[in-house]
Amino acid sequence: MSVRLKQDKPDTRNILDKTQQKVIGKPVSRPDGIAKTTGTAPYAAEYAIENCAEGVLVTAPFTRGEVTGIDASSVMDMPGVIAVIDDDRLTARPAQGTAAKAPAQPARKVGYFGQPIALVVAENFEQARDAARHLKVQYRADALSDVPLDPENAGAESQGGTRQGDLAHAMKIAAHNVDVTYRTHGHSSAAMEPHAAIAQWDGQRLTVHASLQMLKFNIAELADCLGLEEDDIRLLAPYVGGGFGSKLGISQETVAASIAAMALQRPVRVVLSRQQVLQCVMRRSETRQRLRLACDEDGRLIGFGHEARVSNLPGESFAEPVLQSSEFLYAGENRHLELELARIHRMTAGSVRAPGEAVGMPALEAAMDVLAEKADIDPVELRLRNLPEKHPASGLPFSSRKYAECLQEGARAFGWEKGGWQKGPRRPRQKKEGEWWIGTGMAGAARVHNVMEAKARVLLQPDATAVVQTDMTDIGTGSYAILRQVAAEMLGLEPEKVLVELGDTDFPRASGSGGSWGASSAGSAVFVACEDLRGRIAKLAGTSAEEISLKDGIASWHGGSLPLDQLLDGKQLEAEGHYQPGDITDDFTAAGYGAFFAEVRVNDFTGEARVNRMLGAFGFGRVLNEKTARSQCLGGITWSIGAALTEALLFDPVDGHLANCDLAEYHVPVHRDVPDLDVLMIEERDPVASPIQAKGIGELGMCGGAAAIANAIYNACGARLFEFPMTPDKVL
Numbered sequence: 001m002s003v004r005l006k007q008d009k010p011d012t013r014n015i016l017d018k019t020q021q022k023v024i025g026k027p028v029s030r031p032d033g034i035a036k037t038t039g040t041a042p043y044a045a046e047y048a049i050e051n052c053a054e055g056v057l058v059t060a061p062f063t064r065g066e067v068t069g070i071d072a073s074s075v076m077d078m079p080g081v082i083a084v085i086d087d088d089r090l091t092a093r094p095a096q097g098t099a100a101k102a103p104a105q106p107a108r109k110v111g112y113f114g115q116p117i118a119l120v121v122a123e124n125f126e127q128a129r130d131a132a133r134h135l136k137v138q139y140r141a142d143a144l145s146d147v148p149l150d151p152e153n154a155g156a157e158s159q160g161g162t163r164q165g166d167l168a169h170a171m172k173i174a175a176h177n178v179d180v181t182y183r184t185h186g187h188s189s190a191a192m193e194p195h196a197a198i199a200q201w202d203g204q205r206l207t208v209h210a211s212l213q214m215l216k217f218n219i220a221e222l223a224d225c226l227g228l229e230e231d232d233i234r235l236l237a238p239y240v241g242g243g244f245g246s247k248l249g250i251s252q253e254t255v256a257a258s259i260a261a262m263a264l265q266r267p268v269r270v271v272l273s274r275q276q277v278l279q280c281v282m283r284r285s286e287t288r289q290r291l292r293l294a295c296d297e298d299g300r301l302i303g304f305g306h307e308a309r310v311s312n313l314p315g316e317s318f319a320e321p322v323l324q325s326s327e328f329l330y331a332g333e334n335r336h337l338e339l340e341l342a343r344i345h346r347m348t349a350g351s352v353r354a355p356g357e358a359v360g361m362p363a364l365e366a367a368m369d370v371l372a373e374k375a376d377i378d379p380v381e382l383r384l385r386n387l388p389e390k391h392p393a394s395g396l397p398f399s400s401r402k403y404a405e406c407l408q409e410g411a412r413a414f415g416w417e418k419g420g421w422q423k424g425p426r427r428p429r430q431k432k433e434g435e436w437w438i439g440t441g442m443a444g445a446a447r448v449h450n451v452m453e454a455k456a457r458v459l460l461q462p463d464a465t466a467v468v469q470t471d472m473t474d475i476g477t478g479s480y481a482i483l484r485q486v487a488a489e490m491l492g493l494e495p496e497k498v499l500v501e502l503g504d505t506d507f508p509r510a511s512g513s514g515g516s517w518g519a520s521s522a523g524s525a526v527f528v529a530c531e532d533l534r535g536r537i538a539k540l541a542g543t544s545a546e547e548i549s550l551k552d553g554i555a556s557w558h559g560g561s562l563p564l565d566q567l568l569d570g571k572q573l574e575a576e577g578h579y580q581p582g583d584i585t586d587d588f589t590a591a592g593y594g595a596f597f598a599e600v601r602v603n604d605f606t607g608e609a610r611v612n613r614m615l616g617a618f619g620f621g622r623v624l625n626e627k628t629a630r631s632q633c634l635g636g637i638t639w640s641i642g643a644a645l646t647e648a649l650l651f652d653p654v655d656g657h658l659a660n661c662d663l664a665e666y667h668v669p670v671h672r673d674v675p676d677l678d679v680l681m682i683e684e685r686d687p688v689a690s691p692i693q694a695k696g697i698g699e700l701g702m703c704g705g706a707a708a709i710a711n712a713i714y715n716a717c718g719a720r721l722f723e724f725p726m727t728p729d730k731v732l
């Protein structure tokens with residue numbers, strides 16, 4: 001596994017390129033790493049709380065209809081049973097995490113198989129689970145049967161898009177064109193830590209240990225749902241075992257534990273089973289995507305069409321934003337992009353790992369490969385010829401874009417052109433080793449850049465150590481390490497001198513972790529707080545912030561130098577940083593870019609496709625920590641492998657239940673599926689992305705990678721497939 005980091009020229013206008021500590025960007029290990037790997041970091045369900053009762057959710061055994069009665073007496077005599085909580089708020093669907101209000105829905109209505117309808121609370125978990133299985137529920141199924149189970153047959157509403165010029169005409173006059181339709185299946189976030197919550201109510205205030213990504217939003221959702229004020233609630237999530245979108249909003253376990261704790265006046269823990277996580281938390285929508293690409297003799301796009309159909313439950317507003325990066329990635333004056341939303345009865349569709357581009361980019365990049373073949377142009381070259389100078393519809397300039405560099409440097413590092421058997425025009429079925437066809441493929445990556453408002457407090461203590469406090473979460477991404485580095489760099493301290501405390505709503509509220517905005521948003525809040533502290537340190541030294549130099553706990557300025565603790569002279573300095581991004585999308589097109597290169601082998605007899613090696617080259621603004629950034633890239637590429645080859649939510653066509661609701665049946669990649677991965681980071685300074693010039697990293701690795709594998713499957717064995725994942729039955 002190798003990593004190369006190519007650095008942009010330092011931008012001397014940004015203070016992080018002038019500070020002395022030189023710790024920003026370094027591969028600093030996570031301060032939380034040892035606690036996590038030794039099992040001593042407590043996750044939501046793991047707090048030993050006295051007198052804690054155990055709750056198990058009862059879920060709907062039907063797909064659409066209405067609960068007409070819950071017979072608590074059917075289980076109240078069972079051993080250990082304390083209560084059956086039968087509350088309309090339990091049937092609420094999980095929120096999406098970006099709205100302050102939890103979504104409302106008619107009481108007792110069931111919209112999907114596995115939807116929570118009641119909570120059984122008992123003295124221990126086994127008793128609660130047993131009673132939950134025996135609870136008698138009366139219901140009327142099919143009460144909403146005019147809404148179908150299958151998106152193909154459902155009615156759909158347009159969510160808008162872009163129409164420019166005349167795409168049909170461009171397709172007609174094009175030297176080469178493709179008109180292809182792709183299908184992708186639904187995905188599950190499949191976080192390692194199941195959803196869990198422990199709620200405690202002291203009569204005044206509710207304290208909830210939960211596994212959530214965005215506490216600032218989650219506390220608002222929970223307050224709204226329970227009819228409390230935010231001040232009446234404290235949410236704690238210092239460690240989160242993965243989220244991938246499924247914990248952006250509060251979900252049923254948090255609501256159920258809270259309602260039960262308040263009703264029973266005793267702590268209640270609710271942990272979802274793995275099956276419940278898959279069945280009722282949320283899904284990525286399946287998609288159907290039509291790509292129309294038209295180019296001239298030289299491979300220059302004159303027409304670009306991307307139309308997608310996604311689905312959600314009736315009443316839900318989220319529509320998988322499949323076309324997000326297609327809007328600006330490639331040129332083509334005649335454009336038709338349109339998203340439509342079908343209404344079906346599957347669990348709520350929401351943000352799952354790189355919502356939009358995770359499925360939109362693979363379809364686009366697979367279609368680009370078809371076009372490259374038709375036009376007989378190398379796929380890397382085809383992309384290089386079609387980079388627009390500005391956003392093709394809005395005309396907004398790009399804030400920074402290293403797409404060409406990613407394509408070129410990635411191709412070089414992978415050995416795209418000197419692959420031996422790949423000399424000359426690319427043709428399928430050129431190399432075979434035993435019963436395996438070998439092939440290569442590439443694809444581009446793009447993911448819009450998001451930033452969010454964030455606050456953080458930084459305390460510089462008299463002994464010249466610092467404490468960072470914010471409700472920011474670390475969902476396995478490295479927030480503890482990165483925020484420590486930002487503070488250490490700005491205050492001139494060794495990283496070990498900075499303690500980072502996260503995941504507590506009693507701290508200043510940050511962006512949370514989502515949409516790859518966590519590091520740049522929360523990092524900017526810490527940066528702003530430290531800018532303030534630098535000014536105050538300079539004042540103590542009788543100089544200006546521009547003149548002061550801070551390194552290893554020593555302040556130096558023109559004509560003087562003093563250890564920070566002496567300069568502080570017993571004082572503690574405290575600053576709250578408030579980062580409030582302007583709407584950068586008003587003035588710029590901001591995104592991260594990349595390129596994937598894959599070599600696969602495909603078994604001639606079984607159709608099994610395996611990735612031999614894969615490289616991702618990415619340009620995503622300033623790298624704050626080389627090690628955690630690389631880990632994010634590796635994770636993203638791993639998701640790409642899952643999306644390409646194995647991951648699919650499979651619904652029963654008759655009753656609509658999710659058939660593969662555990663990690664044995666829902667196949668995320670395991671070690672055996674993931675070969676040696678190569679990451680090339682092409683660092684850049686994005687002047688508008690955030691004050692620390694960082695863009696999002698986490699999700700980019702999944703935005704197109706599946707197409708590199710799909711294109712390599714075609715190159716290996718000649719099977720041009722139009723459905724992800726490309727399981728052996730489809731390859732054959």
Ligand code: MOS
Nearest residue numbers: 245352353514515
């Ligand atoms: Mo991400 S799917 O916005 O956690």
